[in-house]
Amino acid sequence: MEIKKLLEELLEQKKDNGGIENVVWIAAGGSNGGFYPAQYFMDRESKTIRSQMFTSNEFVYAPPKFCGKNTLAIICSMRGTPETIQAAKVAKSLGATTISLFVEKSGLTETCDYNIRYQSIAVDESKTEMVNSSIALRIAITLLYLVENYEGYNDAMEAFEIIDDIYRDALEYTKPLAKKWAEQNKDEKTITVIGSGPAMGSAYIFSICNLMEMVQVDSPTVNSCEFFHGPFEAVDKNSSIFLLVSEGRVRPADERVIKFLNRYGGEKAYILDAKELGINRIKDSVSEYFNHILFSPILNNVYLRQLSYVKKNDYMNRRYMWKVEY
Incomplete structure (x- = not known):
């Protein structure tokens, strides 16, 4: 229906x-x-x-x-x-x-x-x-x-009409980026994922479902707004960090993390920006609400798969799930 x-x-x-x-x-x-x-x-x-x-x-x-x-x-x-x-x-x-x-x-x-x-x-x-x-x-x-009578309804329905085209373009754009990222991180035991606002759900799924479940890499999830209230103390030049930068009102929190990582992080501090993925093809009135819709399939179908490939660890394999009582 x-x-x-x-x-x-x-x-x-x-x-x-x-x-x-x-x-x-x-x-x-x-x-x-x-x-x-x-x-x-x-x-x-x-x-x-x-x-x-x-x-x-x-x-x-x-x-x-x-x-x-x-x-x-x-x-x-x-x-x-x-x-x-x-x-x-x-x-x-x-x-x-x-x-x-x-x-x-x-x-x-x-x-x-x-x-x-x-x-x-x-x-x-x-x-x-x-x-x-x-x-x-x-x-x-x-x-x-x-x-x-939510006034952004028509703009949102238009966004649903074009979101798949945006995703397909982003898919091709990120494939070479993901390949380089995966090579840099194939031996990492821990990859911290950071996001905020409308991208926090994507950060969480990337951590617990993609990295931890599918390739068995430990992955804390940190909110950009909370990063400076403890987690930033663990950052050094060797830290593997994956930052999602969303489009919308909370973007300044992600940009603050970028400034810190540029100064204190190293080569494995990685930034994926929704603007680079094409989210601004959606009208400003509702684009904020589509960050997750764009980020999550890219993370699952590009970055996860590429990391799985270079680690020679089939992302369909599990250690416990479907195998033991729990």
């Missing part, structure tokens, strides 16, 4: 019963990080609807008291992670209307009231506007348009 039509129907169903007052975004791992653009958007733009992200097991163990009949729960899992299925059941038991984002049908799609299929970010043929983070952001933007 088309997202705008679905939300219109849900709002109509709830109009005499308080409407939609809350949205919860529930998932685990990379799916959880993929909700960050939607949450970031709601944090900055919503005037009347409360929005909060939860990792699946935290929601199961400690669901919020506000979750009830006026809550919309968006729950994501590619194949049906057990904790996420359980979280969907908890949300439903509390009275929330549940929508799953999924790739393969599972207990999650059996549990939820509505289901929206998405395309995996890791598949080269996938359309960028159809991956989980894009669909979640579209839900958030459309909901605020219907409830609060």
Whole structure:
């Protein structure tokens, strides 16, 4: 079902019963990080609807008291992670209307009231506007348009139309850059990833899902705004650092880190700028909200793959996942 039509129907169903007052975004791992653009958007733009992200097991163990009949729960899992299925059941038991984002049908799609299929970010043929983070952001933007008449709606819908073209160009632009970066970092035991604002979700996913999970490289994630409150003390000329520089209001925080790294960092202090990737082809009114949508597939499909190649470590291999009880 088309997202705008679905939300219109849900709002109509709830109009005499308080409407939609809350949205919860529930998932685990990379799916959880993929909700960050939607949450970031709601944090900055919503005037009347409360929005909060939860990792699946935290929601199961400690669901919020506000979750009830006026809550919309968006729950994501590619194949049906057990904790996420359980979280969907908890949300439903509390009275929330549940929508799953999924790739393969599972207990999650059996549990939820509505289901929206998405395309995996890791598949080269996938359309960028159809991956989980894009669909979640579209839900958030459309909901605020219907409830609060969000004025950036049309500009955002235009951005979804061109985001895949921007990504394809960025893909070719970054391939030689990633090759050089991977060669410099193939023997590193630790790579620190830094980002802020609208790129924080991409930084988090790159750390925990790409570097730590897929190539078993330790990877702290640091917010640019917190960098000067402790983490910068660990920087020297040998530090391997990957900085995401976003476009938008929080960009000055990333630029402050650049100045420090230029003075105290070394050759393995790497900068990936959303402006170089073409984000300014999107209108300024909404471009901030598309940083993650552009960064994450580039990190997953270019930088991760190249590092995996030079390390001769197949990124589909795991040490524990799918192999042991945990």
